[in-house]
Amino acid sequence: MAQDEIESVRKERLGVFAIALMIIAASAPLTVIGGGATTAFTVTESIAVPIGYVVLTIGLSLFAVGYAAMSRHISNSGAFYSYAAHGLGRPMGLGVSIVALVTYNCMQIGLYGLLGFQVAEYLGHSVPWWIVAMGFVIIVGAFGVNRLDFSAKVLGVLVAIEFLVVAIFDVAAFHNPAEQLTAKPILPSELFTPGIGAVLVFGVAAFMGFEQAAIYSEEAKDPKRTVARATFVAVLVIGLFYAFSSWALALAVGPERIASGSISPEEAGPPMFFAFVAANLGSFMTNLISVLFTTSVFAAVLSFHNAIARYVFSLGREGIMPSVLGRCRTNGTPWVASLAQSILAIAVIAAFAIAGSNSGQGPLYPVVTLFNWLTNTGAMGLVLLMVLISLAVIGYFRKGKRDTGLWSRLIAPLISLVVMIVIYYLILKNFNILLGQEKASTATYILPLVLIVPGLIGVFWGFLLKRISPSVYAGIGQVNQDNR
Structure with missing residues (x-):
């Protein structure tokens, strides 16, 4: 595709706040606290x-240093x-x-499996x-x-309401703890207790989507600054909010009760959260x-959909995928890529619906299979991507x-590389636990x-393109680059 024919999404539309909201929405704050954190406990x-969550925030912030530095030179x-x-x-x-x-589509x-189950x-x-x-x-x-x-x-409104209701829960939990007010769940000494590997594995899924700022770089008002700022705002807000709110959740349930393993299967997971809400905040808040649990998942789905559409659009525009996928509407949205993603989602849902008709698992089938299998695979994919991009940052600089300092171009990416490799190993080691299986x-x-x-x-495929289509190969990842 000639340079003057290259399709482009609408430019100079999104600021730091708007992009940060897209990222935070993808992490689904209410779902993470009411579902992810309760399951982790x-x-x-x-x-x-x-x-x-604090440790992961530090690790992902280190990743974001090199990632943001690279975003100042490449807008794609x-x-x-x-x-x-x-x-x-x-x-x-x-x-x-x-x-x-694959990662974003899995997530x-x-x-959609969780969303379908909740409303049903x-x-x-x-x-x-x-x-x-x-x-x-x-x-x-x-x-x-x-x-x-x-x-x-739309996402801004939904995320604001999510933060508000979780904040109300936090206040209630600190005001009326199940056992006693204690800082133990937030103490660094807890990092050296058994099970910390599984804790980090569960926690990393909560940050899924924090890296999406660069996806919107072509639509940002000032890509060289907006992407970096939105990334740091998102990871810090998500990490600190989750750390504080999961501390509140531990107080609501009771640290000793969690550590003793005395929570029954009927109480496990989201019921832990809702039981406290019902007892302390009344039926209206319940x-x-x-x-809001449903709107939280909807916000995450919408955020991931927009990210996937832009990935597909980029590949179509550069001739890696069919060029029709690189088309935009007059309003600047990659409509063909968006439609393709919707068709794929319907096809996968249909396949799971057919498989589940004779599974014998009843209404929980979409949760224990479609949701559990794919979202955990997506979380694994995110960590694998961060391993590779940490290497890419080092290679690029x-x-x-x-004009990039040693900290941003080498030290921070190198530390993040080690951290992400460790987390990826822990995910592989504990993957059967993530899938809810006693044995592999x-x-x-x-x-x-x-x-x-x-x-x-x-x-x-890339090596093959180098031989059979040098012009397409030459354009891989090159649109809108800035080599200064």
């Missing part, structure tokens, strides 16, 4: 979840894909693009979960072909938070300092390959 029987909707192409070579860039697409489509539960399962999920695919798809700043406004099963081994095999195919 139950499964690990460790009260170190709050301090675990492909983000990870483009960064890897510049720092590790075009074939690796193409492999990373496939891993990123987004997995969330409210309706007494009079409507099948998969019909509900497909209905939400259509709604999200309608947002996806609209202007992105409209999505940002019903409100139940509804090795070619030229570009076929899914435990197949799901990691769902990420790795397509990535390797992408690398091979």
